Amino acid sequence: MKESKKVNIPTKALAGFMELLPAEQILFDNMKDTIQQSYERFGFVPLDTPVIERAAVLLAKAGGETEKQIYRFQKGDNDLALRFDLTIPLARYVSEHFSDLTFPFRRYAIGKVYRGERNQRGRYKEFYQCDIDIIGNGKLALINDAEIPSIIYTTFKALDFGEFTIKINNRKALNGLFDFLGPADRASGILREIDKIEKIGEEKVRQELTKQGVEGDVLERILGFINIKGTNDEVIQQLRKLDIDHEGFRLGVEELAEVTKYIRYLGVPEKNFKVDLSIARGLDYYTGTVYETMLDEHPEVGSVCSGGRYDNLAEYYTNRQLPGVGISIGLTRLFFQLQDKKIINAGASAKTQVMVIPFMDDLQPPLELADRLRKENVNTEIYFEKAKVLKIFKYAEKLGIPYVAIVGEDEVKEGCYSLKNIATRDQVKVTFEELLATIRKG
Amino acid sequence: MKESKKVNIPTKALAGFMELLPAEQILFDNMKDTIQQSYERFGFVPLDTPVIERAAVLLAKAGGETEKQIYRFQKGDNDLALRFDLTIPLARYVSEHFSDLTFPFRRYAIGKVYRGERNQRGRYKEFYQCDIDIIGNGKLALINDAEIPSIIYTTFKALDFGEFTIKINNRKALNGLFDFLGPADRASGILREIDKIEKIGEEKVRQELTKQGVEGDVLERILGFINIKGTNDEVIQQLRKLDIDHEGFRLGVEELAEVTKYIRYLGVPEKNFKVDLSIARGLDYYTGTVYETMLDEHPEVGSVCSGGRYDNLAEYYTNRQLPGVGISIGLTRLFFQLQDKKIINAGASAKTQVMVIPFMDDLQPPLELADRLRKENVNTEIYFEKAKVLKIFKYAEKLGIPYVAIVGEDEVKEGCYSLKNIATRDQVKVTFEELLATIRKG
Numbered sequence: 019m020k021e022s023k024k025v026n027i028p029t030k031a032l033a034g035f036m037e038l039l040p041a042e043q044i045l046f047d048n049m050k051d052t053i054q055q056s057y058e059r060f061g062f063v064p065l066d067t068p069v070i071e072r073a074a075v076l077l078a079k080a081g082g083e084t085e086k087q088i089y090r091f092q093k094g095d096n097d098l099a100l101r102f103d104l105t106i107p108l109a110r111y112v113s114e115h116f117s118d119l120t121f122p123f124r125r126y127a128i129g130k131v132y133r134g135e136r137n138q139r140g141r142y143k144e145f146y147q148c149d150i151d152i153i154g155n156g157k158l159a160l161i162n163d164a165e166i167p168s169i170i171y172t173t174f175k176a177l178d179f180g181e182f183t184i185k186i187n188n189r190k191a192l193n194g195l196f197d198f199l200g201p202a203d204r205a206s207g208i209l210r211e212i213d214k215i216e217k218i219g220e221e222k223v224r225q226e227l228t229k230q231g232v233e234g235d236v237l238e239r240i241l242g243f244i245n246i247k248g249t250n251d252e253v254i255q256q257l258r259k260l261d262i263d264h265e266g267f268r269l270g271v272e273e274l275a276e277v278t279k280y281i282r283y284l285g286v287p288e289k290n291f292k293v294d295l296s297i298a299r300g301l302d303y304y305t306g307t308v309y310e311t312m313l314d315e316h317p318e319v320g321s322v323c324s325g326g327r328y329d330n331l332a333e334y335y336t337n338r339q340l341p342g343v344g345i346s347i348g349l350t351r352l353f354f355q356l357q358d359k360k361i362i363n364a365g366a367s368a369k370t371q372v373m374v375i376p377f378m379d380d381l382q383p384p385l386e387l388a389d390r391l392r393k394e395n396v397n398t399e400i401y402f403e404k405a406k407v408l409k410i411f412k413y414a415e416k417l418g419i420p421y422v423a424i425v426g427e428d429e430v431k432e433g434c435y436s437l438k439n440i441a442t443r444d445q446v447k448v449t450f451e452e453l454l455a456t457i458r459k460g
Numbered sequence: 461m462k463e464s465k466k467v468n469i470p471t472k473a474l475a476g477f478m479e480l481l482p483a484e485q486i487l488f489d490n491m492k493d494t495i496q497q498s499y500e501r502f503g504f505v506p507l508d509t510p511v512i513e514r515a516a517v518l519l520a521k522a523g524g525e526t527e528k529q530i531y532r533f534q535k536g537d538n539d540l541a542l543r544f545d546l547t548i549p550l551a552r553y554v555s556e557h558f559s560d561l562t563f564p565f566r567r568y569a570i571g572k573v574y575r576g577e578r579n580q581r582g583r584y585k586e587f588y589q590c591d592i593d594i595i596g597n598g599k600l601a602l603i604n605d606a607e608i609p610s611i612i613y614t615t616f617k618a619l620d621f622g623e624f625t626i627k628i629n630n631r632k633a634l635n636g637l638f639d640f641l642g643p644a645d646r647a648s649g650i651l652r653e654i655d656k657i658e659k660i661g662e663e664k665v666r667q668e669l670t671k672q673g674v675e676g677d678v679l680e681r682i683l684g685f686i687n688i689k690g691t692n693d694e695v696i697q698q699l700r701k702l703d704i705d706h707e708g709f710r711l712g713v714e715e716l717a718e719v720t721k722y723i724r725y726l727g728v729p730e731k732n733f734k735v736d737l738s739i740a741r742g743l744d745y746y747t748g749t750v751y752e753t754m755l756d757e758h759p760e761v762g763s764v765c766s767g768g769r770y771d772n773l774a775e776y777y778t779n780r781q782l783p784g785v786g787i788s789i790g791l792t793r794l795f796f797q798l799q800d801k802k803i804i805n806a807g808a809s810a811k812t813q814v815m816v817i818p819f820m821d822d823l824q825p826p827l828e829l830a831d832r833l834r835k836e837n838v839n840t841e842i843y844f845e846k847a848k849v850l851k852i853f854k855y856a857e858k859l860g861i862p863y864v865a866i867v868g869e870d871e872v873k874e875g876c877y878s879l880k881n882i883a884t885r886d887q888v889k890v891t892f893e894e895l896l897a898t899i900r901k902g
């Protein structure tokens with residue numbers, strides 16, 4: 019026997035890095051494919067930028083937390099870092115390739131990003147983001163903001179996790195309200211508190227705002243505004259009637275009204291979107307429509323798809339004005355949460371449709387069957403090892419392969435194949451055409 | 461006007477990192493999808509391991525060049541590095557998840573790997589590898605080695621770059637010959653020279669071998685062996701007749717004979733594979749069948765798909781014996797070379813099938829058309845901006861979108877749509893059904 023070369027290295031993936039078993043990986047990939055297909059359905063083109071960027075590019079804007087989390091390293095003379103989102107690489111890309119691109123530039127990007135967060139259940143240091151953005155050259159029509167919910171609707175309908183609600187607000191309306199009410203200089207802090215209303219409830223938000231010195235009539239008007247309820251049209255009517263004479267506010271409300279109208283034309287059912295004045299989505303970046311998406315049965319998962327309209331994608335890299343609107347799905351975290359709450363279940367999902375088992379010494383007939391099936395676009399595995407037939411059935415079952423086709427001397431003599439349904443254990447003799455038809459149905 | 465926030469950061473992607481324009485990206489993604497589809501056709505399951513690994517895992521075996529090229533960095537207390545291939549992560553994964561996996565474990569992996577090579581045209585520091593491996597638990601039948609050329613054949617047939625030849629050799633035969641001929645201790649050096657025969661020619665190889673002290677009868681027998689020519693069966697017959705009484709050599713030749721037989725059963729035409737005794741594929745790793753794939757019209761591109769049989773996947777991480785066989789396509793470099801030699805051409809390839817142009821103030825009819833088309837799985841973009849119609853046609857043309865559907869008041873009145881073929885400039889009025897049929901054909 020050879021001497022062991024084994025060295026004492028942990029073989030577990032690093033903490034915070036998702037690593038899946040095959041059935042889970044297939045499920046994950048199916049979700050990723052569904053998202054990609056839906057993005058392509060709306061005419062977005064793919065973009066795949068490098069994972070490594072100059073640290074200076076990524077840090078141009080990044081502050082506090084991000085800078086601590088970033089994976090940064092030196093290679094030769096280069097100060098490098100791993101991207102922590104897909105938006106900054108997009109901004110750099112559009113700045114660099116501006117003259118080669120056609121605007122509006124509609125791109126999707128599905129890729130891994132990196133954040134060295136503290137170890138915490140369900141938080142990943144390497145995770146997939148699935149982004150779309152529509153970037154205009156100088157300007158971008160408001161109606162693009164209405165297409166985004168239509169994309170979210172199509173995507174989550176196809177993902178099929180149950181009912182969901184796309185929440186829509188407008189930052190112009192929100193900012194306008196604050197501006198009108200006075201505490202414009204504290205707007206950031208107030209928005210941050212409002213963003214938490216789903217998580218911590220109105221009473222806590224009231225307390226926090228009071229702590230920040232927002233009180234009396236101003237406080238009540240903010241909470242009253244956030245608490246406006248009703249159908250989408252009723253909410254918009256109430257907003258129009260509010261005694262707030264402020265240009266930004268009025269503009270924001272009219273944008274909401276128009277976006278709502280177009281969302282309907284684009285086929286999103288009324289129950290799947292909701293004008294909700296409590297969502298704000300972060301601080302400075304968004305400047306118009308903002309979106310969050312909640313699973314109706316699982317609000318504790320939080321928003322599964324968020325984004326919004328921004329005035330300027332790439333101000334750190336170019337002097338051009340590049341307004342845009344976009345959304346992102348954090349797929350790795352979403353997958354973890356859906357599995358954790360048993361909303362999805364890897365089970366035995368396979369891409370392989372049939373396994374051919376050679377049951378004779380002359381391998382020509384079974385190999386030719388596999389070749390013929392593959393030429394008919396049937397995903398086919400051949401079981402090549404020597405093993406008892408029950409062990410082979412078990413192998414197919416564990417992999418989730420629905421059918422096995424047995425090719426032995428009897429079958430060859432009779433000009434047929436024995437096709438076994440792994441779930442029902444039924445076994446029948448079939449011609450090639452029957453075999454093909456059964457597999458395709460199954 | 462706002463003050464500019466632009467800072468002076470280069471926006472070009474780092475040297476050695478591929479970044480594509482949209483039409484190129486679509487072409488690249490199509491190639492990647494074709495490879496994936498072909499791997500799935502043969503019953504392989506997907507695996508997507510982290511890009512970041514413990515440096516100790518990656519360096520367990522790596523020597524000289526690799527260690528210099530590796531991207532390695534500290535994060536907190538962790539000594540980390542970016543994977544430089546997909547094989548080491550597979551070895552770690554199989555060692556870690558051994559008891560949850562079903563063997564033979566047939567996995568494909570398509571992902572980015574990192575090597576900080578010197579800047580050189582066509583060499584990339586970040587590049588995609590597209591790998592398949594079949595891993596056995598303790599043993600793995602020889603016939604698996606015959607399935608690999610069938611996968612290569614199916615993949616490159618689908619990729620459609622013209623004719624290609626899969627070259628097959630066997631390391632047991634090669635090693636056996638050297639062993640028989642004497643200079644077994646110099647085998648590595650000799651194999652390295654033989655590997656270069658396609659690049660530098662026989663005369664150079666002869667000189668190099670002579671330098672290494674291989675001469676006389678031994679040198680002639682090595683070159684004679686490498687120069688055996690003929691059909692696959694003729695080559696095998698000549699090998700069998702060689703006056704070499706060595707067990708390893710005989711075993712290797714019989715493996716070649718059996719693999720060749722099964723390759724035929726699996727539907728690979730004779731002209732697409734060739735027993736070629738000059739290929740060796742590196743040094744220690746491979747222990748049986750080895751593969752290279754050459755484009756017939758473009759031998760200068762070198763091997764576009766290589767791999768082989770190995771005795772032990774994961775000896776540094778586990779004491780289990782895990783034999784396997786696999787191949788890899790270096791997609792990023794291949795894409796570069798195919799583009800460079802104009803074998804492929806991005807042109808204006810689009811995934812978007814039609815663009816809807818609203819030509820009226822009421823947007824309901826055009827938006828509803830887009831929704832209806834998308835529900836029929838037609839990839840549909842809507843042109844939302846205000847622009848002259850010729851500019852919009854130009855936009856569609858630049859993106860390679862084959863059709864535009866114009867919806868104006870006339871069309872609504874007549875209950876039809878104006879469908880323009882961007883290539884031919886033909887414009888016709890059609891019903892929804894006609895529109896759908898035309899787009900689907902196109």
